[in-house]
Amino acid sequence: MEASLGIRMDEPMAFSPQCDQVQADGSLKKHEQNFKLSGVKKDIEKLYEAVPQLGNLFKIKDKIGEGTFSSVYLATAQLQVGPEEKIALKHLIPTSHPIRIAAELQCLTVAGGQDNVMGVKYCFRKNDHVVIAMPYLEHESFLDILNSLSFQEVREYMFNLFRALKRIHQFGIVHRDVKPSNFLYNRRLKKYALVDFGLAQGTHDTKIELLKLVHSEAQQESCPQNKSHVITGNKISLSGPAAPKELDQQPTVKTVKRPYTNAQSQIKQGKDGKLMKQSKTVDVLSRKLAPKKKAISSKVMTSGVMRKTASSCPASLTCDCYATDKVCSICLSRRQQVAPRAGTPGFRAPEVLTKCPNQTTAIDMWSAGVIFLSLLSGRYPFYKASDDLTALAQIMTIRGSRETIQAAKTFGKSILCSKEIPAQDLRKLCEKLRGIDSNTLTLTSDVQGPAARDPAFSEKTDHNVSHVIQQTPEAQHPGNSLHKDNNGCGGSLNTDTISLEGWNEVPDEAYDLLDKLLDLNPASRITAEEALLHPFFKDMSL
Numbered sequence: 108m109e110a111s112l113g114i115r116m117d118e119p120m121a122f123s124p125q126c127d128q129v130q131a132d133g134s135l136k137k138h139e140q141n142f143k144l145s146g147v148k149k150d151i152e153k154l155y156e157a158v159p160q161l162g163n164l165f166k167i168k169d170k171i172g173e174g175t176f177s178s179v180y181l182a183t184a185q186l187q188v189g190p191e192e193k194i195a196l197k198h199l200i201p202t203s204h205p206i207r208i209a210a211e212l213q214c215l216t217v218a219g220g221q222d223n224v225m226g227v228k229y230c231f232r233k234n235d236h237v238v239i240a241m242p243y244l245e246h247e248s249f250l251d252i253l254n255s256l257s258f259q260e261v262r263e264y265m266f267n268l269f270r271a272l273k274r275i276h277q278f279g280i281v282h283r284d285v286k287p288s289n290f291l292y293n294r295r296l297k298k299y300a301l302v303d304f305g306l307a308q309g310t311h312d313t314k315i316e317l318l319k320l321v322h323s324e325a326q327q328e329s330c331p332q333n334k335s336h337v338i339t340g341n342k343i344s345l346s347g348p349a350a351p352k353e354l355d356q357q358p359t360v361k362t363v364k365r366p367y368t369n370a371q372s373q374i375k376q377g378k379d380g381k382l383m384k385q386s387k388t389v390d391v392l393s394r395k396l397a398p399k400k401k402a403i404s405s406k407v408m409t410s411g412v413m414r415k416t417a418s419s420c421p422a423s424l425t426c427d428c429y430a431t432d433k434v435c436s437i438c439l440s441r442r443q444q445v446a447p448r449a450g451t452p453g454f455r456a457p458e459v460l461t462k463c464p465n466q467t468t469a470i471d472m473w474s475a476g477v478i479f480l481s482l483l484s485g486r487y488p489f490y491k492a493s494d495d496l497t498a499l500a501q502i503m504t505i506r507g508s509r510e511t512i513q514a515a516k517t518f519g520k521s522i523l524c525s526k527e528i529p530a531q532d533l534r535k536l537c538e539k540l541r542g543i544d545s546n547t548l549t550l551t552s553d554v555q556g557p558a559a560r561d562p563a564f565s566e567k568t569d570h571n572v573s574h575v576i577q578q579t580p581e582a583q584h585p586g587n588s589l590h591k592d593n594n595g596c597g598g599s600l601n602t603d604t605i606s607l608e609g610w611n612e613v614p615d616e617a618y619d620l621l622d623k624l625l626d627l628n629p630a631s632r633i634t635a636e637e638a639l640l641h642p643f644f645k646d647m648s649l
């Protein structure tokens with residue numbers, strides 16, 4: 108058990124190209140492992156050099172996470188008498204903005220340390236290197252355990268996630284990146300911890316002082332007036348094979364410029380020792396090109412109501428591309444609407460995907476809903492989309508196009524969709540994906556089907572839900588060992604039992620809660636506090 112617990116290199120998705128590689132040659136694998144090991148060793152040496160005070164206090168053992176903005180190491184504290192204490196050291200990339208770093212730290216120190224929110228023990232800085240030391244929580248890989256969790260464990264997991272979210276939301280913290288790799292789970296000890304406030308923002312009345320600054324800072328950085336020359340249409344269109352013929356012949360998304368800026372800052376130390384900021388603008392789109400084929404043609408724009416409030420969008424300027432999937436020159440010259448978009452596409456709420464400027468703690472509840480969807484359906488990631496419009500199309504296929512369009516209206520966005528897609532019944536969807544026969548409530552045959560690691564949606568599949576759902580063969584059940592992969596990259600369904608463990612009697616309350624989390628309208632979406640009181644958790648107490 109102990110050995111299988113979580114030392115992982117971040118999410119499997121991020122590493123999937125490597126994971127998918129078939130290791131035909133064992134020696135090659137060994138060579139790669141050695142190579143990786145020496146890479147980690149070098150990184151550890153570099154960290155000791157960059158922040159020498161760490162050497163006096165910690166023995167850095169391994170690298171346990173590597174993301175865009177940080178590397179996380181497992182260390183032991185040498186100062187302690189008695190047993191060694193395990194510590195997680197998060198080394199933030201030196202290009203992070205100083206306010207961003209300070210805000211992350213303030214979230215941990217003010218809201219953290221209780222109710223399943225990670226706390227902080229120490230923080231170290233030398234020049235532009237910052238290291239946050241936290242208690243280490245050994246944790247599972249979500250993908251590895253997804254299909255062996257009992258229904259009761261899923262209830263406990265969600266309950267504990269809501270405890271953490273209630274806690275941070277009370278402080279006016281919007282986490283913005285709620286997903287399994289940021290919610291650590293130790294199955295054996297039943298311990299949980301929400302981590303990673305690297306993208307957090309404050310509500311208008313946030314109690315985290317530095318989050319007030321982060322917000323305006325982020326807006327300044329991506330604001331077109333501030334010298335960055337980002338101009339974009341606020342309409343986006345997608346079209347593809349399943350779209351009506353005439354739409355198909357229109358220019359597709361490839362011709363649409365939709366850059367957004369990812370302002371990066373570099374910290375340079377001035378002569379007087381003060382930190383100075385150097386900003387540069389990175390066009391993410393040039394790296395992350397838009398998708399190729401889409402079954403649904405959809406388009407999002409700021410409606411007239413919203414234009415009045417969003418200064419970057421002239422209210423009166425009409426154009427001739429409305430209700431087409433073209434983007435006219437007027438629209439191409441519209442300024443970018445400033446709205447926070449951080450996070451992972453598959454977990455983003457509709458109001459985030461459509462760049463609604465007023466985003467609240469409700470966006471975290473949506474993300475929790477997507478996690479719940481994975482837990483109930485046995486698929487992770489549930490949505491796999493590399494861009495926002497694809498993610499939106501995927502949401503529509505579950506929640507319905509009409510419903511999505513209607514909800515978007517409430518927050519001032521109008522979405523055009525080339526065809527109507529009905530909403531799915533959540534229970535039927537989850538049971539089908541999990542491989543439970545809804546009539547007999549037994550597991551369907553162990554025919555080779557999609558494994559936990561197969562997203563319910565992916566870029567490869569086209570986004571016509573009836574297609575996706577109908578194409579889904581009998582889903583995998585935990586007992587099937589066909590999908591055990593031997594490259595150690597997760598995705599294995601490794602229990603010996605094919606016990607249903609409560610999955611044959613999922614109560615309606617589960618799907619009712621899921622429905623309330625995946626409420627397309629953020630204003631009526633369930634809050635963390637309300638979720639804890641939902642009948643789904645009736646015999647559980649705080």
Ligand code: ADP
Pocket residue numbers: 115117171172173174175176177178179195197225241242243244245246288289291302303304305
């Ligand atoms: P990033 O911003 O790079 O995503 P995170 O704070 O999410 O950084 O940390 C990355 C990974 O490091 C996490 O997914 C987790 O696996 C591991 N990690 C982070 N903090 C801890 C901790 N306190 N204990 C154990 N592992 C941790």
Ligand code: MG
Pocket residue numbers: 174288289303
């Ligand atoms: Mg993270």
Ligand code: ZN
Pocket residue numbers: 426427428429434435436437438439
């Ligand atoms: Zn136009």
